Amino acid sequence: MPELPEVEVVRRGLAPRTLGRTITDVELLDARIIRRQAGGADRLRAALEGSALTAVARRGKFLWWRLADPDGADTGEALMGHLGMSGQLRFATPGAPAAAPSAASEGPASDPLRHRRLSLHLDDGARLDLVDQRLFGGLWTSPLVEAADGSLAAVGSPDALLPEGAAHIARDLLDPAADLPAIARALRTRRSAVKTLLLNQEIVSGIGNIYADEALWAARTRYDTPGTALSQRRALGILRAARAVMERALEVGGTSFDALYVNVDGRSGYFARSLAAYGREGEPCTRCGRLLRRVVHQGRSSHYCPRCQRRTT
DNA sequence: GTCTACCTGCCC
DNA sequence: GGGCAGGTAGAC
Numbered sequence: 308m309p310e311l312p313e314v315e316v317v318r319r320g321l322a323p324r325t326l327g328r329t330i331t332d333v334e335l336l337d338a339r340i341i342r343r344q345a346g347g348a349d350r351l352r353a354a355l356e357g358s359a360l361t362a363v364a365r366r367g368k369f370l371w372w373r374l375a376d377p378d379g380a381d382t383g384e385a386l387m388g389h390l391g392m393s394g395q396l397r398f399a400t401p402g403a404p405a406a407a408p409s410a411a412s413e414g415p416a417s418d419p420l421r422h423r424r425l426s427l428h429l430d431d432g433a434r435l436d437l438v439d440q441r442l443f444g445g446l447w448t449s450p451l452v453e454a455a456d457g458s459l460a461a462v463g464s465p466d467a468l469l470p471e472g473a474a475h476i477a478r479d480l481l482d483p484a485a486d487l488p489a490i491a492r493a494l495r496t497r498r499s500a501v502k503t504l505l506l507n508q509e510i511v512s513g514i515g516n517i518y519a520d521e522a523l524w525a526a527r528t529r530y531d532t533p534g535t536a537l538s539q540r541r542a543l544g545i546l547r548a549a550r551a552v553m554e555r556a557l558e559v560g561g562t563s564f565d566a567l568y569v570n571v572d573g574r575s576g577y578f579a580r581s582l583a584a585y586g587r588e589g590e591p592c593t594r595c596g597r598l599l600r601r602v603v604h605q606g607r608s609s610h611y612c613p614r615c616q617r618r619t620t
Numbered sequence: 621g622t623c624t625a626c627c628t629g630c631c632c
Numbered sequence: 633g634g635g636c637a638g639g640t641a642g643a644c
Contacts, residue, residue, distance in 0.1 A: 310638055339627085368639075392639055393628080422628085441627045443639060499621070508640080515638050585638085605622070608636085 309390035309444075311368055311479055311513030312556040317396055318365045318463060324398060324433060325363060325372065330355045332428040340424035340437060343472070344447035354384060354448045355427070364463035366482070367512025369473045370396075371449070373465070384448045385470040391443025399426070399434040447472070458484040479513030480550040481557070487550075491542035494534045501537065502530035502609060505549065514549055517585045518556075520610045522549035524584035529618040530602075530609040536619045555581070584610040 309317070333352050335341065344351045354374070361381075362373040371385040388396065399420075420438065425446055427435045437446055449470035454460040460469035462482050478485040490511050494504050504510055505519045514522070523530055525548035528541065537545075559581065583593055588601035592612040601610050 313638090342626095389639080391627090392637070439627095440629070441637085441639095443627065503621085506639090517638055606624085 309368060309392075309394060310515045310517060310553075310556070311481065312553050312560050314365055314368045314370060314390065314513075315462070315481060315557055316560045317390070318363055318370055321363050321370075321372075321396065321435075322463070325360045325429070325435065327359065327361070328433070329357065329359045329377075329430040330427050331430050332356060334426040334428065334434075335424075336426070337424040337442070339442050340439060340445055341447055343445050351446075351448060354382070355386065358382060360386070362463060362465050364461040364469075365479075366461035366469065366473050367476050367479045367508055368515075369470075369476055369512075371470050371473065373451075373468075374448075381451075384450050385472075386446065387449050387470050387472050388437070388446045389444050391439060391441060391445070393422075393441040394437065394439040394444030396435060396437055399436055401432075449473070456484070476508050477510055477512045480511065480546060480553060481513065485511075487543060487546050488539070490546055491537075491539055494542045494545075495537050495539065497534040499534055500531045500604065501528060501534055501545065503605060504534050505545070511546070511549075513553070516607055517582070518549055518552055520585045521552045521583060522546075524610075524612060524616060525552060527615050527617070529611055529616040530604055532619045541619075584612070586610065 333355050335348050338348060341348060341351055357377055358374040359379070360372045361375045364371055364373070369387060369389055371387040374382040374384055374386055376382050390396070420436065422438050422440045423436050424439050424442070425437045429435065437444065449472035451468040452471050452474055454467045454469050457467050460467050493510050494501065497504055502519050502523060505514045505522065506516065522545055526541065526545040528545055584599060587599045588610060589598055591597065592599055592615060595612065595614045597612055597614040599610055599612050601608055
């Protein structure tokens with residue numbers, strides 16, 4: 308569920324309801340959700356309680372808020388979040404009974420708050436929940452550093468500062484400052500399979516397993532084509548295809564879901580309707596009619612059309 | 621570079 | 633019970 312388009316939908320949904328607000332309380336229900344926090348819960352509480360949220364930015368699938376102290380001065384830290392494979396950030400519905408903390412992981416399967424791990428209480432009375440079944444996501448603070456190229460650090464960032472914890476993450480394809488020809492050249496210097504390169508967040512961020520398969524299908528390129536075998540034209544074509552499919556998904560995500568609600572059932576919703584390759588093993592290619600294949604490549608599923616997607620070496 | 625671990629739950 | 637799941641980081 309949280310691929311780049313959905314993280315961007317979450318970012319846009321968070322902005323109007325969190326910017327200018329002050330955090331009054333951090334409610335921690337499962338300490339594993341803050342395992343990346345240096346100094347643990349005490350440090351997180353000290354950094355957040357009484358701090359105001361002044362911007363919400365995103366690079367790839369990493370989200371963060373900028374923090375200000377009660378005088379309005381930047382604290383020099385960001386509150387970072389990552390949704391992992393199953394995370395959701397959403398506001399508690401006013402008046403709805405909250406799951407008891409002691410029963411946080413024991414409620415009925417239909418209870419969406421069964422996996423509530425942490426909540427931020429805001430000064431307007433709102434409660435923002437981090438819900439995450441598999442606990443691969445997290446929330447933690449990170450000091451701000453200058454972005455290498457001096458451009459705005461990320462989508463939604465007010466300046467060139469970005470959290471140290473996201474400094475190793477490349478720009479994503481929805482970032483206006485992303486340099487596609489330069490990314491294409493970077494792909495072409497590596498001998499690894501092009502899909503591995505697309506999933507490498509230090510080369511280009513935000514592309515996950517679904518959109519890698521979709522982009523490669525759209526660009527008629529097989530997953531195991533070495534980066535060094537790509538022409539500049541083909542490499543750029545793959546990146547443009549990846550951007551286009553994520554933009555389309557963002558449009559759908561922005562219209563068919565609540566801004567802060569991400570459906571837990573990954574196989575329903577718009578994916579089932581608009582994916583051309585991912586999860587379509589054994590179904591006909593919509594371009595040529597051949598049956599799509601699924602192979603395990605480096606421990607993950609890859610879906611491709613054996614006719615349209617030829618391997619180049 | 622590639623493999624494995626981190627987690628929980630669902631589907632076969 | 634085994635396989636699989638949209639991610640990432642750390643280990644070899």
